[in-house]
Amino acid sequence: MRRKKAGQQPAEPRYPMQDWSWIEVGADVEVQYPMGVSYKARVDAKSPDSKIVWVTNSNGHGRKMYGHWEGIRLLQSLGHAYQESPV
Template sequence: MSTSHRRGRRPRIPDETADPGIPAEDWKAISVGSTVEVGLTEGHSYVGRIDAKTPDSGVVWVVSSTGLGRQMYSNSDGVRLRPASGQNL
């Protein structure tokens, strides 16, 4: 009798970067083209423009207004997006 093993399939490794203690941000009200302040988990922040987002608003791409380029963020990364001073979402 032989034992069967599925080849090419690896056990799922849990995502250790996801922190279950950080609630997901609700980014549904943020529109593409909005200027936002991006609050990073390290305490730093910068101003940028929402370049694109997924249909469920779970992922956004932000282009920095200070030349940092384009960054992608998930709403469960602990990143906070707020309207930049004097801006509406």
């Protein structure tokens, strides 16, 4: 385990923290990676503080967990289009 040296500042987050408190379990979303790649999924579960979400891929290729610090954006499905969080 690495220890922080005296006087060292914590590292800046690589990506802006995401606020997923608005999204409901069971919602259809588009998962967007920081490099622009995306896929359709459904929110399967989330932590009580909404900092971690689990999504299931809509093509049946498993379940993934994401933390709000990873740069992942969740866009909510509006039927034929996707909308970013209202926050």
